[in-house]
Amino acid sequence: MILITGATGFVGKAVVSAMDVSGHTVRCLVRASGPESETSDRYTPSVDLTGAALNDPRNLRACLVGVDTVVHLASAQRRGSWEDLMSVDYRGTRQLLSAARDIGIRRFIYLSNVGAERASAFPLLRTKGIVEQFVRNSGIPYTIIRGSAVFGPEDSFTNALVAAMKLFPFVFPRPGSGKVLLQPIWIGDFAECIRQAVDDTRFVGETISIGGPEFMSVDELLKGIMRIAKCSRTLVSVPLPSMRFVVGLLKRCLPDSLIATNWLDLISRDNTCEINGVYRYFGLRPARFVETAGYLSPVSRRSGL
Helix, strand or coil: CEEEECCCCHHHHHHHHHHHHCCCCEEEEECCCCHHHHHCCCCCCCCEEEECCCCCHHHHHHHHCCCCEEEECCCCCCCCCHHHHHHHHHHHHHHHHHHHHHHCCCEEEEEEECCCCCCCCCHHHHHHHHHHHHHHCCCCCEEEEEECCEECCCCCCHHHHHHHHCCCCCEEEEECCCCCEECCEEHHHHHHHHHHHHHCHHHCCEEEEECCCCCEEHHHHHHHHHHHHCCCCEEEEECHHHHHHHHHHHHHHCCCCCCCCCHHHHHCCCECCCCCHHHHHHCCCCCCHHHHHHHHCHHHHHHCC
16 A cells, blocks of 8 residues: 555645556545545545644554555645744654654655755755755665656646736736746656656655656746736846745745745756656656646636636
8 A cells, every 4th residue: 555645735636536546546645634625536536535733653553564665755845834844844744754764654755845955055956965864764665756847737836827817917026037947847757756656666765856858948938928827027136035036025925825945046046857758667667848838728627728
């Protein structure tokens, strides 16, 4: 059995579906407060939903009974707060690793980010780098998957950018010069890579980085999004500290929006890896951004597609 944390998140939903379709027995660790309402209608009856918090050692151990592989996707990346990163990513992962080690889990797969580094200046990447070391030192056979910017209909990346663009009538601020390189990967391809990594013992003890099939500058990405979303804006360079202030202010004004300071970590530094990595590791030809980002068009957004 496979236990998947963060099953209600953007990546989690796609991974659970991929595992379920491929015939895996899946248990989803979801928030203890009302998991049924979040996921029960999405998956087949073969997917087991169990409510437990990462800070509840007793319930964690109970959820791990009968499990041989953990796919740890839960993260506070979407929320944007350092306190949340410490609570969910840092302390939550340590609790999960401790419970998994006590139960005797045979494999632990951890989702990190390209550029994760303990000494990173970016809070998200610094936290991911620290947690990666916890995973390596846990004594459990592991695989760390570092992903580049993942995009899709329910993401908090491209959708957040479109939401932010609509708040600025004529110009759109972006950090720095706009020349930073990104390597966006489609959620369907990303979920399939994680599914294959679960089945393939070649990746035990390995840290692998995967991204999309093209390098795009921030300006190229933003202009591509504007074309698809029919939302033309003039791009204006803003220093990163000022951008963090602006995004933080927007988040306070629109607390339910997708805008979060952590997506600045994705567009403020090169976020790339081997461009042929997905094919080399998994034999997949990942989709290009313009081929799959139609969900950002006004028609798709109005119809909920």
